[in-house]
Amino acid sequence: MYVMTPYDQMYTTDKQYIFMKSGRAAGKSKASAQYIVKRFFGEDGDIFVGRAYGSDIQQSIYQEIISVVEEMGVFKQIETRTRPLKIINKINGNKIYFSGIGGADKHRTKGMTFSKDLTMIVYDELQQIENEENLREANATLLRKLKPTGKVIYMFNPPKLASHWVNEFFRMSKHNSAYLCIETTYKDIAKVLGSPLLESIEHEKMIDPNNYRNRYLGETEGLFGAVYNSFDRKKHLINKDALKRYIKKVGIFNFIVGADPASTRDSTALIPALLLRNGQMVIIDYFFHDPQKNGSIPNARLWKFVREWLYEIKEEWGLLPQHRVEMIFDSNGASQDLMNTLSENMSGREVNTQVFRQKRIIEMADVMRNAFSKNLILISDNGGYKNYITGTFMWGINPLVQQLEQVVWNEAGDGFDKHVPNDATDGLTYATVWYFRNQGNMNFPEQEGFYNPKYWIEEEAVKE
DSSP states (O other): OOOOTTGGGGGTOOOSEEEEEEOTTSSHHHHHHHHHHHHHHHSSSEEEEEESOGGGTTTTHHHHHHHHHHHTTOGGGEEEEETTEEEEETTTOOEEEEEEOOSSOTTTTTTOOOSSOEEEEEEOOGGGOSOHHHHHHHHHHHGGGEEEEEEEEEEEOOOSOTTSHHHHHHHHHTTOTTEEEEEEOGGGGGGGSOHHHHHHHHHHHHHOHHHHHHHTTOOOSTTOSBTTTTOOHHHHEEEHHHHHHHHHHHOEEEEEEEEEOOOTTOOEEEEEEEEETTSOEEEOSOEEEOHHHHOOOOHHHHHHHHHHHHHHHHHHTTOOTTOOEEEEEOSSHHHHHHHHHHHHHSOTTTEEEEEOOSOOHHHHHHHHHHHHHTTOEEEEEOSEEEETTTTEEEETOOHHHHHHHHOBBOTTSSSBOTTSOOHHHHHHHHHHHHHHTSHHHHTOTTGGGGSSHHHHHHHHHHHO
16 A cells, blocks of 8 residues: 555654644545554554534545545455444454534533544544534543554644634644644645646646635645634633632642833733642732833832732732742843842742743744643633732723733734733743643643633532
């Protein structure tokens, strides 16, 4: 059986997850069908194949699998069923199960049973699944059935919108050592494509270059749009009292602060995060100073307000006064000045300062989006924030939440739009990436319980 390059990597990789992204006519459906059939006949175990809607499966990946079986001359060794759709191996009893996982019913795979443990879980056309939660719910059921040597295959044609969840998922997976990510276009297999198809593609290139780039090269429309589009205030912004009860139950194991001090007209934002024993991060009452509204304050004075703020939030959230804080600062000059001022005036037992290096904007934004999509970040809602410079409480104003919803990419797609403030989100990013850049922290064992944190936490508070 001839396997096209670069899909031959599937047969040699020791990584559990294989993620394939391509434009049309790149051969990934055929390559995945070949791999499925090989394991279907060569190993003992069942296989699950999913797509957004079951009605689309029989004319797509199901037919690809049947075609490969016929090419291999083993069609007589299988039996097909349509209600429900499955393929049965007469030789070893293995079965391939097909099911839709999209739509309003996110739990449709929950009751599925298999004759054997799974050797493969395959998801085709991921871009057609509207909500990433459908995929998570399917995995929550299926991964428990996967053998230790089993493989998970994701396949998709990238939607034009760069912020679509599947585009974000793929970008994040490229930083994950558990994933083999394969990106292809029709050009990779041009030698096996017929001349009529190649001529049609070249014609598309001339008459509609934008559609050609997306459809056949798999390009998206830059990184335009909201940077932190996985943040949802309905899920991640939670009543302060409810969060306190939740934290008391779960427990705290560390306290960090992401710091983005002012430079010229920018604001100073210090974003405190309590790291919980279950792997989540809770953002509590933060320090925010806007020099354009309250005047510029030299760091020789500002550090005293920062100290006052630290003492107050420790007391407010049940931390001991001597509990040391890890403060993560930006690497620019303004940050260095405030960092050094704090180090000189506060004990090392109170504050340990560090510099955040190796700033990669896109990768850091990926980590932030992924953390919110997994509900690993919760933000305390106190109705506003305290302005320590004026001593007043700013009711109804939440700069961090506003920026999470407003920060957008620049036109080049390689940084943020400079016209939109991002001081608070930068501070949050330094704390988040400092901790969740470690993939082990991003995939904490108790993560399944985080899918709907707001309602889960509030229900627990009512029970108490």
